[in-house]
Amino acid sequence: MQSERTLWRSRSLSTILITGAAGGVGTLMRPRLARPGRTLRLLDIAPLEPAGEGEETVRASITDLEAMTRACDGVEAVIHLGGISLEAPWAQIIDVNINGTYTVFEAARRAGVPRVIFASSNHVVGFHTPDEFPLSEATIPLPDTYYGVSKVAGEGIGALYAKRYGLDVISIRILSCFPKPRSLRMLSTWLSPDDGARLLEACLTVEKPGYRVVYGVSANTRGGWVSLDEARALGYEPKDDSEAYAAELIARDGEPDPGDPVFTYLGGDFTLPKLNAENL
Ligand code: 15L
Numbered sequence: 001m002q003s004e005r006t007l008w009r010s011r012s013l014s015t016i017l018i019t020g021a022a023g024g025v026g027t028l029m030r031p032r033l034a035r036p037g038r039t040l041r042l043l044d045i046a047p048l049e050p051a052g053e054g055e056e057t058v059r060a061s062i063t064d065l066e067a068m069t070r071a072c073d074g075v076e077a078v079i080h081l082g083g084i085s086l087e088a089p090w091a092q093i094i095d096v097n098i099n100g101t102y103t104v105f106e107a108a109r110r111a112g113v114p115r116v117i118f119a120s121s122n123h124v125v126g127f128h129t130p131d132e133f134p135l136s137e138a139t140i141p142l143p144d145t146y147y148g149v150s151k152v153a154g155e156g157i158g159a160l161y162a163k164r165y166g167l168d169v170i171s172i173r174i175l176s177c178f179p180k181p182r183s184l185r186m187l188s189t190w191l192s193p194d195d196g197a198r199l200l201e202a203c204l205t206v207e208k209p210g211y212r213v214v215y216g217v218s219a220n221t222r223g224g225w226v227s228l229d230e231a232r233a234l235g236y237e238p239k240d241d242s243e244a245y246a247a248e249l250i251a252r253d254g255e256p257d258p259g260d261p262v263f264t265y266l267g268g269d270f271t272l273p274k275l276n277a278e279n280l
Contacts, residue, residue: 126267
């Protein structure tokens with residue numbers, strides 16, 4: 001007889017709602033999370049590519065509680081990627097990222113969805129310095145932007161819904177998820193799309209995680225900025241390494257200079273004065 005653990009792991013999780021599915025990470029994850037017997041319900045306020053086999057599309061705002069509750073109907077897990085992914089004026093951050101994330105969790109609760117995976121960010125802890133590396137789940141938040149503050153709030157909302165209502169909630173502090181590293185910093189912070197999908201699959205299938213905070217990053221030779229222990233405890237094993245792109249990036253940008261302000265803090269250029277309030 002299969003144990004409960006094996007049964008949970010072998011399930012395809014028949015319907016998964018992905019918010020922000022038209023965005024950068026959503027677009028990368030869409031083909032990678034497809035499985036036989038699984039429906040990906042892809043939600044975005046922006047236009048989505050037409051639904052293929054095993055897909056449904058929903059045009060809605062993550063701030064619309066009624067629409068979100070309908071979108072959560074029959075869903076076994078929500079992957080919440082939606083929201084503004086860069087620094088923006090406070091009013092926009094409050095509306096889309098903070099109110100939107102509250103709305104996603106509340107819709108999930110109302111519809112009886114048992115699990116929410118929240119795309120948090122390294123910018124929750126962006127003002128930590130290299131002498132503190134590797135940062136862990138226990139590192140205190142030092143957000144570097146209003147955007148980072150919204151991810152702290154999102155983690156808090158997730159913790160509330162996990163503890164008060166019993167949802168399984170995993171906040172992933174994603175470092176840099178792009179098809180390939182775009183900068184010298186990303187040689188340390190890259191999360192390859194395939195590793196991103198591996199991490200999400202681990203978050204979807206691990207048995208009864210309760211509330212967790214993990215970092216999302218590949219096995220980069222120049223990494224070590226954040227702990228992978230928390231993600232590994234969920235069953236994630238990264239396979240990719242940004243080193244494959246190092247020569248190309250160094251030929252373009254030169255050797256990484258530890259004195260470059262971009263390396264002063266984990267958050268890189270999100271910590272620079274160009275993102276001070278007067279410039280937004
Ligand atoms: C993030 O949270 C952003 O959404 C993304 O655009 C990248 O800038 C990333 O962090 C990063 O730190 O590289």
